Amino acid sequence: MIVGGWLPARVADVLPSTEHARVLRLDVPDWPGNLPGQHLDIRLTAEDGYQAERSYSIASYGPGTVVELGVDTVPDGEVSPYLTEEVRPGDALEVKGPLGAYFVWDAADPAPVQLVAGGSGIVPLLAMARARAATPDAAPFRLLYSVRSAADAMYRDEVERLAGTGVEVTWAYTRTAPEGWRGTVGRLSAASLTASAWPADRTPVAFVCGPTGFVESAADLLVQAGYDPARVRTERFGGL
Amino acid sequence: MAEFSRGFGARRRESDPALPPGQYLTQDFPVLSAGPTPRIPLDQWAFRIRTEKGLTTTWTWSQLMELPIEDVHTDIHCVTRWSKLGTSWRGVSLDTLFAAVDTDYAFAMAHSYGGYTTNVALADLLGGKAWIAFEFDGEPLDPEHGGPARLLVPHLYFWKSAKWVNGLTLQQHDDPGFWEQNGYNIHGDPWKEERYW
Numbered sequence: 001m002i003v004g005g006w007l008p009a010r011v012a013d014v015l016p017s018t019e020h021a022r023v024l025r026l027d028v029p030d031w032p033g034n035l036p037g038q039h040l041d042i043r044l045t046a047e048d049g050y051q052a053e054r055s056y057s058i059a060s061y062g063p064g065t066v067v068e069l070g071v072d073t074v075p076d077g078e079v080s081p082y083l084t085e086e087v088r089p090g091d092a093l094e095v096k097g098p099l100g101a102y103f104v105w106d107a108a109d110p111a112p113v114q115l116v117a118g119g120s121g122i123v124p125l126l127a128m129a130r131a132r133a134a135t136p137d138a139a140p141f142r143l144l145y146s147v148r149s150a151a152d153a154m155y156r157d158e159v160e161r162l163a164g165t166g167v168e169v170t171w172a173y174t175r176t177a178p179e180g181w182r183g184t185v186g187r188l189s190a191a192s193l194t195a196s197a198w199p200a201d202r203t204p205v206a207f208v209c210g211p212t213g214f215v216e217s218a219a220d221l222l223v224q225a226g227y228d229p230a231r232v233r234t235e236r237f238g239g240l
Numbered sequence: 241m242a243e244f245s246r247g248f249g250a251r252r253r254e255s256d257p258a259l260p261p262g263q264y265l266t267q268d269f270p271v272l273s274a275g276p277t278p279r280i281p282l283d284q285w286a287f288r289i290r291t292e293k294g295l296t297t298t299w300t301w302s303q304l305m306e307l308p309i310e311d312v313h314t315d316i317h318c319v320t321r322w323s324k325l326g327t328s329w330r331g332v333s334l335d336t337l338f339a340a341v342d343t344d345y346a347f348a349m350a351h352s353y354g355g356y357t358t359n360v361a362l363a364d365l366l367g368g369k370a371w372i373a374f375e376f377d378g379e380p381l382d383p384e385h386g387g388p389a390r391l392l393v394p395h396l397y398f399w400k401s402a403k404w405v406n407g408l409t410l411q412q413h414d415d416p417g418f419w420e421q422n423g424y425n426i427h428g429d430p431w432k433e434e435r436y437w
Contacts, residue, residue, distance in 0.1 A: 003423070003435075003436035003437055006242065008242075008243065041321070043242065043262075044245040044248045044249075045242045045243070045244045045245055045248070046244060046245070046248050046249025046252070047244045047249065048249065050249050050252055051242075052248075052252065052253070052264065053262045053264075053321055054264075054321060055320050055321060078251055078252060078253050078264070081251070082245075082247070082248050082250075086247045086248070087245075087247075091245060091246050091247075092242075092243040092244070092245055092246070093245045094242050096436075099423060099436060100422065100423050101421075101422040101423045102274055102418075102419075102422040102423075103274075212270070212271045212384070216271070216277060216384060219275065219276035219277070220276060220277070222276070223276045229275055229276045229278065229354060229355075230275065230354075230355055232275050232276050233274060233275060234273060234274060234275055234276065236270070236271050236272060236273065237270070238268075238270060
């Protein structure tokens with residue numbers, strides 16, 4: 001996995017996701033393919049030559065040259081509002097990647113997989129769930145997806161459809177639950193985590209992605225539940 | 241020159257000559273770690289330097305605190321593209337720790353509680369370039385940011401500044417550490433953009 005230079009990319013599709021997030025599909029003719037869970041760098045160039053670069057997780061996986069990103073708007077951000085509000089099909093940008101060889105799922109690993117997503121942290125985990133759904137005999141997956149409300153869930157319909165593809169899905173709502181919801185509403189607790197996550201004696205491997213505070217607390221809860229810290233892989237975004 | 245991105249650049253960030261290429265300024269302090277945050281009680285904390293001669297020098301927390309403590313004002317640069325300028329740290333210089341260490345090797349592997357490793361050349365650790373840091377912004381270093389103590393090597397990308405550091409093992413060759421085996425550059429100079437393989 002040698003990372004080359006910047007690759008030209010063109011926006012192929014822009015899909016609505018939530019009020020503050022979009023799904024972008026990029027045509028990257030020279031994309032070498034990527035593993036589920038990897039990320040890339042994006043570089044934008046203004047007409048006067050000014051440039052900005054940021055990292056984004058990849059929602060797609062495999063050998064294709066269409067790369068899918070799920071981008072949530074960072075308030076006061078510089079690049080994400082451009083991607084969620086301004087960009088349209090045909091626009092040009094550049095990407096570098098794929099990046100990172102640790103936060104990736106290995107389809108040959110028989111260990112059960114526990115995915116824990118907070119908000120837009122679903123993106124790299126969705127790549128893993130998609131890969132799992134396409135691999136019939138692979139290890140069983142469980143996904144715990146924590147969102148503020150159902151309307152804030154990126155990829156909501158696709159996540160609902162994951163059930164039945166070897167991925168058990170549990171939702172957690174931190175602000176507002178949909179009508180008829182029988183669970184609790186609020187921050188992830190030890191009780192709600194252990195109610196849905198693989199028990200530690202199954203020696204699962206866990207992937208946790210989301211805002212820093214969410215990941216800190218979810219990873220701590222998994223370790224308290226007996227997960228081997230060396231098998232809890234995390235990806236955080238944002239400050240503390 | 242790349243093809244430009246239509247309509248981009250309206251809300252650009254201030255640029256600063258202190259920013260290495262491809263970096264942007266942040267005011268908060270993002271957290272990047274590969275796993276859960278370990279929590280190490282100070283009375284169980286120790287830092288060890290192990291040489292090729294089979295000798296290990298160990299400092300307990302109280303022994304570390306008895307060494308000369310330096311104030312460090314520095315910029316820090318994360319490979320995920322954020323930089324933070326003018327940060328304040330306190331810690332013990334690696335020069336102080338290495339004063340009692342005899343080695344013919346030119347490289348070291350930093351080890352951390354939790355199993356993290358990163359390789360750093362002695363040329364990047366000595367000569368007033370690196371510290372075992374335990375205070376940030378006048379406060380004890382938070383566990384999320386590597387407390388009780390982290391390596392601070394601010395002239396390299398920040399993954400080299402190993403959180404929860406507990407030792408250095410001298411090595412003959414510049415064998416790669418954790419991120420260096422997982423896609424990131426063996427050296428990591430932000431001014432040369434040594435980010436990836």
